[in-house]
Amino acid sequence: MPVPLFDLSRLGPQVDEAVREATLRVLGHRGYVLGAEVENFEKDLTDYLGGGHAIGMSSGTDAQLALLMALGIGEGDAVISTPYTFFATTGCIHRTGAEILFCDIDQATFMMAPGSLRALLASMKRDGDGMLRSAKGNRVRLIVPIHLFGTCCDMDAINEIAAEFGVEVLEDAAQILGAEYPSKHGVKKAGLIAPTSYVSFYPSKNLGAAGDAGVALCLDAEMAEKLKRIRNHGMEQRYYHKVVGGNFRIDAIQAAVLRAKLPFLDSWNATRRANAASYREAFSAAGLLDQITLPAEPFASSGLKNHHIYHQYVIRVLGDKKRDAVMAYLSEQKIGCAIYYPVPLHLQECFAYLGHKPGDFPESERAALQSLALPIFPGLTQDEIAEVVRGIKSALG
Ligand SMILES: Cc1ncc(COP(=O)(O)O)c(C=O)c1O
Structure with missing residues (x-):
């Protein structure tokens, strides 16, 4: 689907x-x-x-x-x-x-x-x-x-x-x-x-x-x-x-x-958060939490409803080049996903004049290699969330 x-x-x-x-x-x-x-x-x-x-x-x-x-x-x-x-x-x-x-x-x-x-x-x-x-x-x-x-x-x-x-x-x-x-x-x-x-x-x-x-x-x-x-x-x-x-x-x-x-806006943000909760449950049930990292919720314990409004749902796919393999598989299955952001700014051509090189900002570089954004928009269905999780499970073998 x-x-x-x-x-x-x-x-x-x-x-x-x-x-x-x-x-x-x-x-x-x-x-x-x-x-x-x-x-x-x-x-x-x-x-x-x-x-x-x-x-x-x-x-x-x-x-x-x-x-x-x-x-x-x-x-x-x-x-x-x-x-x-x-x-x-x-x-x-x-x-x-x-x-x-x-x-x-x-x-x-x-x-x-x-x-x-x-x-x-x-x-x-x-x-x-x-x-x-x-x-x-x-x-x-x-x-x-x-x-x-x-x-x-x-x-x-x-x-x-x-x-x-x-x-x-x-x-x-x-x-x-x-x-x-x-x-x-x-x-x-x-x-x-x-x-x-x-x-x-x-x-x-x-x-x-x-x-x-x-x-x-x-x-x-x-x-x-x-x-x-x-x-x-x-x-x-x-x-x-x-x-x-x-x-x-x-x-x-x-x-x-x-x-x-x-x-x-507030109802859309609540829907996005509910979708994130569904992903959390589905990824955990699929036994994938040793191969991917789910988005952090640093302020969840505050009790604030809008501590996270899930503009994007960005996971990390752990392991060398695994993210690109997952992305290729999902794209083949016509499951939407995107990389935000593939090239950290210190390595962009237009900022070469700053004189940075690979290794200067290791966490930014790692994020660019591992991050993968999944559908989270209001109106996304539970079946679609299950399909995304199934797709990632198949891709990771
Ligand atoms: C983090 C961040 N900063 C700045 C912008 C720039 O906003 P705009 O696209 O409205 O110019 C965006 C939007 O895409 C963004 O995501």
Whole structure:
């Protein structure tokens, strides 16, 4: 039985109808750029998150670029992130002219390892004004931890290390709208744990637009005003440019579609989590847990419902080259699967100038060789989950 990796049509007629209605409304009033549709979505989103400021952007990537511009990151600065992730985060750092610094990921969670972060920062020297300097002499300004696949990074540890070394934190919350984090200081929604953050609404995200869209999030009202200017060519008053920004505006149609879909998000996230529980049971019953590793749930004991929202269900297939054999078999059976991400960023051709080599970030490299994403979308059936597990059992012999 074929199983798709992802199928948007399974969100159901109620969602289709809400999206159609929202789209037709915008086509009817023809207010395509900014205006009430965007403001209403931003308001609903901050209500959903329970605080902060939301500034709708044309994509998650543009939201991050706008944030880096607002923070004044550029030449002479250095920004730390991880090499096992989607390209956008590091691509934006490069585009500002700042130096890219990598630290490795945690083996269990695929995300920034606080130990590697601390080791990297501790290896640097402070100059006369107390600012931490990279080996190339750039000011270490920012850490960008990336919440991958649906649960949060170890943000308490990362925030503490950042504070100790005097470096700011910007969360990449692109994949994780709706997840909650049991911080030492109380429960926080992902995206509002650090002072600045952003989310992607790429169509396959848990809350997906009908095209590209994103949002920048921040805790500070002044930063929100800055971001609004930056997304609109640095203007407040039309044709008077306070700063150089860009055209990073979210389309009104996308804002309307996202606003129509937002009320469904929590139920979709619950379905994704239920699917993950079914996989756990099925993989265990199939006796496969010595050959694969299931996704970690580092905050399961917190009792928070949304400690994991399973944007992706990523297993590790243990053993040399076994992942590629499993993938080939599943593809032959028309069972959807994907590798997120096959080449760690420090080994990408466009970053050859950084001078990294294989072996520099071993956990990121191992993750790229072992990880395999399986279908987890809302609407996936129990029979399909059983079929995926059967397929993996057959592939592993
Ligand atoms: C971790 C991560 N960061 C950044 C992005 C960029 O978002 P977008 O595709 O909306 O530009 C994505 C989205 O795909 C992502 O998964």
